[in-house]
Amino acid sequence: GQNIDQPTEMTATEGAIVQINCTYQTSGFNGLFWYQQHAGEAPTFLSYNVLDGLEEKGRFSSFLSRSKGYSYLLLKELQMKDSASYLCAVRAHTGGFKTIFGAGTRLFVKA
Amino acid sequence: DGGITQSPKYLFRKEGQNVTLSCEQNLNHDAMYWYRQDPGQGLRLIYYSQIVNDFQKGDIAEGYSVSREKKESFPLTVTSAQKNPTAFYLCASSTAGGGRAEAFFGQGTRLTVV
Numbered sequence: 741g742q743n744i745d746q747p748t749e750m751t752a753t754e755g756a757i758v759q760i761n762c763t764y765q766t767s768g769f770n771g772l773f774w775y776q777q778h779a780g781e782a783p784t785f786l787s788y789n790v791l792d793g794l795e796e797k798g799r800f801s802s803f804l805s806r807s808k809g810y811s812y813l814l815l816k817e818l819q820m821k822d823s824a825s826y827l828c829a830v831r832a833h834t835g836g837f838k839t840i841f842g843a844g845t846r847l848f849v850k851a
Numbered sequence: 852d853g854g855i856t857q858s859p860k861y862l863f864r865k866e867g868q869n870v871t872l873s874c875e876q877n878l879n880h881d882a883m884y885w886y887r888q889d890p891g892q893g894l895r896l897i898y899y900s901q902i903v904n905d906f907q908k909g910d911i912a913e914g915y916s917v918s919r920e921k922k923e924s925f926p927l928t929v930t931s932a933q934k935n936p937t938a939f940y941l942c943a944s945s946t947a948g949g950g951r952a953e954a955f956f957g958q959g960t961r962l963t964v965v
Contacts, residue, residue, distance in 0.1 A: 770949045782941060782956035783894070790951070827893060831952060836901050837882065838909070839945070839954055843893035 742766040744842035746828050751848045756818050760845045762811045762828030770837060773829040774802050774813045777844065783827055787813070815847075823849045853878045857942050857957035863965050864929070864936070872927045872960045874942035881947035883925035884954065887911060888939045897940075900925055901947045929962065937964050 743765045752758040764772070771790040775783035789795055789804035789811060801814040813826055825844040831837060855876040864870045876883065882901050886894035896909030900919040914933025919925055925944075929936045939961050943954040 771951065773953060775954075782958050783954075784956075785953045788951045788953060829894075829954075831949075833949065836899070836907055837948060837952065838896060838899050838907075839884070839943075839952075840896060840910075841886070841894040846891075 742830060742832055742840045744828055744830055744840060746826075746842045746845045748843070749846045749848070751850060752818055754818055754820060754849055754851050757814065757816050758818060758847065760813045760815070760826050760828075760847065762813070762842060764809050764811070764828070764830050764842075766809075766830050766832045766840070768833035769806065769830065770833050771831040772802075772804055772811050773831065773839070774800075774811075775827040775829060775841075777825045777827060779824075786826075818849050820849050820851070823847060855942060855944050855955050855957040857940075857960050859960060860958065862960055862962045864962060866964055867931045869928055869930050870962070872929070872940055872942075872962070874925045874927065874957055875923055876925075876944040876955070876957075877923060878944055878955060879922075880944035880955070881922065882945045882952065883919070884943045884945075885909075885915070885917065885925070885927045886941045886943065888941060888959075894941060897927065936962055938962060 774786040777783040787802035828842040884899045885897040898917040900906035945952040
C-alpha cells in the first residue's frame with residue numbers, strides 16, 4: 741500500500757520562507773505532486789517531481805529524493821494569501837495508475 | 852473553456868436514501884477519480900477509472916458505486932450502505948498512464964445527511 745506523512749499545521753510570518761516536508765512509502769512510484777487547497781475549495785496543482793532534485797517555479801520550489809522517499813515544498817516571500825492547506829500526493833502504478841494524497845499541511849501566514 | 856464540472860454544489864440526503872453525484876469533463880482525459888474529504892483531513896480515494904467501461908476500487912469504496920459509460924462522465928452513487936456519508940466529495944480527471952498526469956478537480960459537492 742501507500743503511506744504519506746506531512747506535518748498537520750505550520751505557522752510562518754509574511755515575507756518569510758517556509759518548508760513543508762513530505763515522506764512517503766509506495767511501490768510503483770511514478771511521480772510526486774504538490775497541490776494547494778484553500779478552505780472549501782478544490783485543490784489546485786502547484787508542482788510535479790519525478791526525478792531527484794529541485795524544481796523551481798516562481799516563489800514555489802519542490803524537491804524530491806526518491807531513495808529517501810522524501811519531498812519538500814518551499815514557499816518564499818510568503819504572502820497572506822498563501823494561507824491554505826498544502827497536499828502532497830504520490831502517483832503510483834499498482835495494477836493501474838492512481839494518485840494518493842496525504843492528509844495535508846495547514847499553513848497559517850501571520851502578519 | 853475546458854474543465855470539469857460537478858453538480859450539485861450542495862446536496863442533502865435523508866438517511867436510507869441513495870444519491871448520485873454528477874461529474875462531467877471536457878478535457879478529453881481518459882482517467883477520472885472520486886475522492887472524499889472530511890473536515891481537516893486529506894483526500895481519500897473512493898474509485899478511479901483509467902478508461903471507459905472500466906473502474907477500480909480505491910481505499911474506501913464500501914457503500915459507493917460508480918459507472919463509466921462515457922469518457923466525459925463518471926457519476927458516483929452514495930448508497931444507503933455508506934454509514935457516514937456526510938463529507939465533501941471531489942471529482943478529478945487526468946491523462947492516463949505515467950508521466951506528469953496532474954489532476955484537475957471539479958469544485959466539489961458537499962453532501963449532508965439529514
